[in-house]
Amino acid sequence: MRDFIVICSAAGDRIRPQDPGFGRFDVIARCVNAALWTSHGLRDARISFWLAKAGKWLIFSPEMRKVNPDERSILLWIGKVLAGGNNPGITLAADAFEQRLQSMAPRKAYLLDEKGTAVAKVEIAEDAVFILGDHTGLEKEHREIIETALKPEAVSLGRQPYLSSHCIAYLNIELDHGQAAR
Numbered sequence: 001m002r003d004f005i006v007i008c009s010a011a012g013d014r015i016r017p018q019d020p021g022f023g024r025f026d027v028i029a030r031c032v033n034a035a036l037w038t039s040h041g042l043r044d045a046r047i048s049f050w051l052a053k054a055g056k057w058l059i060f061s062p063e064m065r066k067v068n069p070d071e072r073s074i075l076l077w078i079g080k081v082l083a084g085g086n087n088p089g090i091t092l093a094a095d096a097f098e099q100r101l102q103s104m105a106p107r108k109a110y111l112l113d114e115k116g117t118a119v120a121k122v123e124i125a126e127d128a129v130f131i132l133g134d135h136t137g138l139e140k141e142h143r144e145i146i147e148t149a150l151k152p153e154a155v156s157l158g159r160q161p162y163l164s165s166h167c168i169a170y171l172n173i174e175l176d177h178g179q180a181a182r
């Protein structure tokens, strides 16, 4: 299974439904859409968000039910799960930051970074783990822990900074092409 990890520096454990930008949960909702949806269903992928201000992980997988791909529906479900509600594919986990990273450690990891090696020159593993920053990029403290836990290879989609969700959509489509060619 493909994994995406997004470090969300502004996100805590509550949202304001009328203000999607609060805690930048709008970024999270767009990343969920990009990571999991194809036109007619859900991908065999998972996306985990480190909610830095809450010290918790919010994890989305294809087992989720009754969630639509639009930002409003995803935000509605985030609000429900943060308030203690259940959905089989949306989990709020109290694992420490490094604990969840270490649980993926045997796998090949790629840190999305404008200054990394051009992604076209890198052979991407089938069960890759991709790590991205949010709208503010990655803080030094988080980057150091990620580098120790996962020893990721830094890969770039070019010098132009893109939205995290666009990076995820691009990677999914590129990897689909690779799988189709095999």
Ligand SMILES: C[S@@+](CC[C@H](N)C(=O)[O-])C[C@H]1O[C@@H](n2cnc3c(N)ncnc32)[C@H](O)[C@@H]1O
Pocket (backbone or CB within 6 Å): 111, 112, 113, 114, 115, 131, 132, 133, 134, 135, 136, 137, 138, 155, 156, 157, 158, 159, 160, 161, 162, 163, 164, 167
């Ligand atoms: C919206 S960008 C943040 C860019 C912004 N310049 C900053 O760092 O403040 C969020 C994340 O997407 C990824 N990203 C954005 N553009 C990228 C690119 N061209 N190549 C690789 N990763 C990229 C990085 O992981 C980045 O932390």
